[in-house]
Every structure is written in C-alpha cells, then in structure tokens.
Amino acid sequence: MYEARCGGCHAIDANRVGPMHRQLLGRTAGRVPGYDYSPALRASGLIWDAKNLDLWLRDPEALIPGQSMNYRVDSAEDRRLLIGYLGSASVSAPSAARKAPN
Ligand code: HEC
Known part of the structure; x- marks a missing residue:
C-alpha cells in the first residue's frame, strides 16, 4: 500500500x-x-499525529493551504492502513541500527 500509493x-x-x-x-x-519544503508546510507548526495525518491525506490543501503535495487518498480505510504503517515505521529503530542478530 505505502509503496504503491x-x-x-x-x-x-x-x-x-x-x-x-x-x-x-x-x-x-x-x-x-x-x-526543501513549501513555506506553507514549514510554517504550519503542525504535529503529525494520526488525526492530522488523516486530514492531510484526505485533502492536503484544505489542511495547509499553499502546500505542494498534489495527492489525495479518498478511501478512509486506505488512510487508516497507511497511518498504521507510518506509525509502525516510526517506532521501529532507524535502519542503521536495525542489524540482523548474529
Ligand atoms: C505526487 C507526489 C507525492 C505523492 C504521491 C505523495 N506525496 Fe506526500 N509529499 C509530497 C510533497 C512534494 C511533499 C512536501 C509538501 C510541501 O512541502 O508542501 C509531501 C509531504 C508529505 C508529508 C509531510 C511530511 C513532513 O515532513 O512534514 C506527509 C506526512 C506526506 N507527504 C505523506 C504522504 C503519504 C502517506 C503518501 C501516500 C498516500 C504521500 N505523501 C504521497 C509529494 C507526494
């Protein structure tokens, strides 16, 4: 889902x-x-929690007018899956620290 969308x-x-x-x-x-972000996004001061991400993915321009991501996810279910995935990537260790156990 993330890769495709x-x-x-x-x-x-x-x-x-x-x-x-x-x-x-x-x-x-x-x-x-x-x-190099748009000035609008940089100045927004928004915290990316699940609620803001849902609003962003539904309609970026409605959340932050003047932003530059020209893409929307219309399906609420798809947004839920994507936010879940981003949450899991956020909590796992950065790739440099994620070495295979010996
Ligand atoms: C057509 C290209 C494009 C696609 C597809 C796209 N994005 Fe973006 N995204 C951008 C751009 C460009 C920005 C920077 C916007 C700005 O600076 O205003 C951005 C910014 C973001 C941000 C803000 C990140 C931050 O560091 O503040 C999030 C979150 C995000 N995208 C999530 C997603 C997710 C999740 C998807 C898949 C559903 C997605 N985007 C699909 C181009 C895209």
Whole structure:
C-alpha cells in the first residue's frame, strides 16, 4: 500500500520528491533536514499525529493551504492502513541500527 500509493514520491529513509517518512508520527511538520519544503508546510507548526495525518491525506490543501503535495487518498480505510504503517515505521529503530542478530 505505502509503496504503491506513496512510493512514487516518498521513501521511509530518503528524501525524494517528498520528504522521508522515518519517525513521522509525533514529529513537527516540515522539519526533515535537507528537504526543501513549501513555506506553507514549514510554517504550519503542525504535529503529525494520526488525526492530522488523516486530514492531510484526505485533502492536503484544505489542511495547509499553499502546500505542494498534489495527492489525495479518498478511501478512509486506505488512510487508516497507511497511518498504521507510518506509525509502525516510526517506532521501529532507524535502519542503521536495525542489524540482523548474529
Ligand atoms: C505526487 C507526489 C507525492 C505523492 C504521491 C505523495 N506525496 Fe506526500 N509529499 C509530497 C510533497 C512534494 C511533499 C512536501 C509538501 C510541501 O512541502 O508542501 C509531501 C509531504 C508529505 C508529508 C509531510 C511530511 C513532513 O515532513 O512534514 C506527509 C506526512 C506526506 N507527504 C505523506 C504522504 C503519504 C502517506 C503518501 C501516500 C498516500 C504521500 N505523501 C504521497 C509529494 C507526494
């Protein structure tokens, strides 16, 4: 789901067209180092919790007018699954620390 719907622009551990998503939940919007956000998103001061993410994915422009993510997820069920996935990626250790046990 994440790869299919978001992977064209985002990755968990790399900035692409959109900013990386590692540890998104609980983070302030517009703060990934090295990513060139729209001034609107950077200035929003929003915290990415499940509620704000749901609003964002439903209609980014309604949540933060002037932002630059031109993509929506219309299905509430899809949003729920995506937010669950982003939450799980947020709580797991960063990839550098996630080595295979010996
Ligand atoms: C067409 C490209 C595109 C697609 C597809 C896309 N995004 Fe984005 N996304 C962006 C861009 C560009 C930004 C930066 C927006 C800005 O700076 O205003 C962004 C920003 C975000 C942010 C804010 C991150 C932060 O650090 O504040 C979140 C959260 C996000 N996207 C989630 C998603 C999810 C989840 C999906 C899949 C359902 C998705 N996006 C699909 C382009 C995309």
